[in-house]
Structure formats: C-alpha cells, structure tokens
Amino acid sequence: MRTWRDVARYHLVVPWAPLLIPWAILAGSFLVNLVIFALAPDGQHTVVTSHGPVSVPNATSGYTGGVASIYIVFLIIGLNLVGRSLPFALSLGVSRRSYYAGSAALGVALAVADGLVLAVLQLIERATDGWGVRMDFFRVPYFLAGPWYLTWLTSSVALALLFIYGMWFGIVYRRWSLFGVTAFVIAQLAVVLAGVLLVAGANAWAGVGHFFTGLTAAGLTGLLAGLALLLLAGGHATIRRATV
C-alpha cells in the first residue's frame, strides 16, 4: 500500500499535467461555447411558413456536449502517464503489480475528485439558468441529467473507465509499440463485430433495444463500472510480463 501511494506521488511529481490539463481544456471548450451562446439568438429559431416567417422555440434546449472533452483528456492522460514512467519505476525496485495498482488508484482518485467538481459545476449551471445564456454545458440529457450525486457518481465512473482504458493502451504500446496498438484496436473491433453478429444471428435486436431503453442512468453507470473492472483486469494481464 505504501508503494502504491509512492507510485501515485511519482505520477504527480510534475503535478500540473494530470491535475490541470483536464480543466484547462475543459475551460477552453466552455469559453468557446459560452461565446457562441451569447451571440446566438436565445432559444428559438425562425421557420418560414405560408404565413411568412414565424419564431418557434427550440425543441431541445442548449445542450453542447462540450463536457466530453474532459473524458477524452482522461483517456490521454492514462495513456501518457503509464507507458512513459514504467522503466524508471522498475529501476527503483517497484514491482509491476504495485506500479499498476498505484497508477490505477491515482486515476480513480482523480476521477472521483474531478467528477465532484463536474457535479458542482452542473449545480451552478442550473442555478444560473445556464450561465445566463441558457447553455447546458455540464448537463447531458439522460446520461448526466439527474440529481447532483448521481452526476458525481456517473462522471467519476466514466472518467475512471477512460483513464483505465488509456492505461491499457499505454501498456500495450510499451510492450509491442505501434504494431501492438494496431492489433489491439483491431481485436477490439473484432469483439464488437462478434457481438453484433451474435445479436443478429439470434435475431435479438428487439431485446437489446428494450434493454437499453429500459436502462436508467444509474443502471448504465453500473454497466460502465463493470466494463472498467474488465479493462482493469486486461491492463493487469498485459503489464504482468512487460519488460523494459
């Protein structure tokens, strides 16, 4: 456990990369959207009818999807952090197991902390009527639209999932470089294709559709958590025999 903590500190020895980059990028995305919303006419659009142009309120409100940028950044941080710093850690007598556990623990801790900030920002967004311009930056319909604690939970799980996924890519690259990453992506596509063929073969599309329409955001979060555990196990199996 002590070693885990030291591995996490090792990743944070230059702290701005994992701590600030996600927010710097998110802030950039936020500002761009804010400017667009401030300039755009408010919540309605013009439809030309036989009686001339008529102003109609927008069916959906101002969803941007801009919050997705932080999830992508988590993937990249996971990928970048883990592959590059493995050799020096092994030089200092850290086992691969501890290195992996410490790195994953750091990713989960960052996800939980940043998930909380996202939930708080979403509360502010609601309280200020979309930052004064009716923009839903931190609210994503269905996925991140419930109470603040559910937003916290769902974003934490999703951020952790992407960090862990990124780590796995980093380890695959460390072991087999670009060729390995290509094979890794192809293998994942093959898994998806196999799933599609299986569903199609069993004529089960209706069932799959019902499953997803019946799924709540909380249920989906549970599903993502399960997937994260699966990816965590995959990364561990890959790092076990990695050499430097």
Added chain:
Amino acid sequence: MTTAISVSGLTRRYRDHLALDQVSLEVESRSIIGLLGRNGAGKTTLLRILAGQEFPSSGSVLVHGAAPAENEAVLRRMVFVREDQTYPDFRVRHALRVASWFYPHWSAELADALLADFGLPAGRPVKKLSRGMRSALGIVIGLAARAEVTMFDEPYAGLDAVARQIFYDRLLADYAEHPRTILLSTHLIDEAAGLLERVVVIDRGRIALTADADDLRGVATAVSGPMLAVDEFTAGRVVWDRRRVASRVSVVVVGGLDEADRLRAGSLHLDLTPLTLQQLVVQAAAQPADTLERTSA
C-alpha cells in the same frame, strides 16, 4: 559472508540468439563485483533479469534467497540504473525526489554532494541532459539510494576522466561507510580494476571467468625474447597468444610463476610482464571455452 545473489543454469533466449546460456554465479554480500565482457556479451541482460526487469527463459535467480521477479520484498532492496535509462518528462530534481521516496536509506546529503561534484543542474529537464550528464544522474541515484544490492550498467558512458574518478572515489568512500553488494558492468576494465574485489567475465552469454581480482593479477604473464629461449621456457605450460616479430617471440603464459621460474627467465634473457586485468579479459574472451574453465578452476 552470506550469499547475496545466486544464479544457476540461467538461460535467456531471444528469437534468434542466446543472450545468456546456462549462467551460474554466486555473489557474496557486501562486495564490489565487476561484470566484464564485450558489447552484446550478455551483461545487461543478466543485470536486467537480476533486477526483475526481464524474465529468464529457464534457470533460477535468487537475490537474498528469493526470486526477484515481481517480489517486492526483494526488489525494494535493489537499485538498478541503466546506461539507456529512460525517464518521464521531468527535471533532475524530480528524478531525485522520486527516487528518495522508494529508499529508506536514501541520503539527500550524498545526492547533493554528488550533484555538485558532477556539476549537474538540478533544474534541467532530464531529456535536455547530455549523455555524460545522464550517466551522472544515474550514478547519483544509484549511490544515494544506498540499496543493499546496487547495480550499475556501464555507469559512465559519456563521462570524462575527471568525472569517472569522482565516481570511483565516491563509490569507495560511501561503500566503506555503508557496505553493500555492488555489481558494476563496464568496458573500462583497468580503470575500474582498483575498486573491484571480484571479477566476472561474460563472453557470448557464458561465464568465461570468475575470480578474485587479486588472484587475477599474477595469473598470466607475457613472456618475450628470442624464439628458442621462449620455446624452452614455455615448454609444458599453457600458452594463449603467440606473436612473432622478426626473431623475437611474445607469448602469454597462463598460471603463476614462482621465483625459480623468474630466475630461469632472467638467465634466458626473457622479459616478463604481468598482464593487466584488461589484457587478461581480452585474452580470456579469445580462448575456447574449455581453456577458460581450466584457468578459472
């Protein structure tokens, strides 16, 4: 004396070549061992396996009585800084700070002194360091860690003669105060000879020779003089290398020479020159394996 490292029948096979071939080796704790051999002889592979960075194809490795691979109890007592060590994107002081967290006996004092000795700027990004500076950083980490098993792989690639001397002096001084097991692979054999207690020569993945450094100093002698006299003197002895220039011949005789031998050589007007460690290693590496085993026995 207890055994720090015990290797037996260690083989590491890569797709098309045998990096290590049935290597067996015992290293006593609290000693300085030189791992000598040519490029590609298998020195780095052996050290990587000892440090748990690489896995053996077969054979066993024990460090302090346990296999090091993924064994934190053993690994945490070791440090292994490589010639081609890669670091994350950070600065010299970050590398030292991180290293200090992993070693209970880390000496910040020694690290600072070494930084000053080598003129290593703490604020410089590691990837901006010259080759010599990178080597110096590895040396600082390896020494300041004060790990029970300290391994250096070609620690002074790119370092100038003054910096190398600093390394030898600091290593010996710190070793005297904090004895530990130090494994050092190197090409600069004669330079390092003064600090090595034991020498292991690896050649093409096999152990060519293991001996106490002191024992090796008189083990081979170059004998030169008129051909007939040399032939008379070397009759019945193991002879390694024979060179002829005009009527003079120079050969390397293996095995110690006693006082009677020296007197006889003098009366035959032969020149005797003991082989330096480096010459010995070069000679040893050129011999077929069975000759070597006879010598090291």
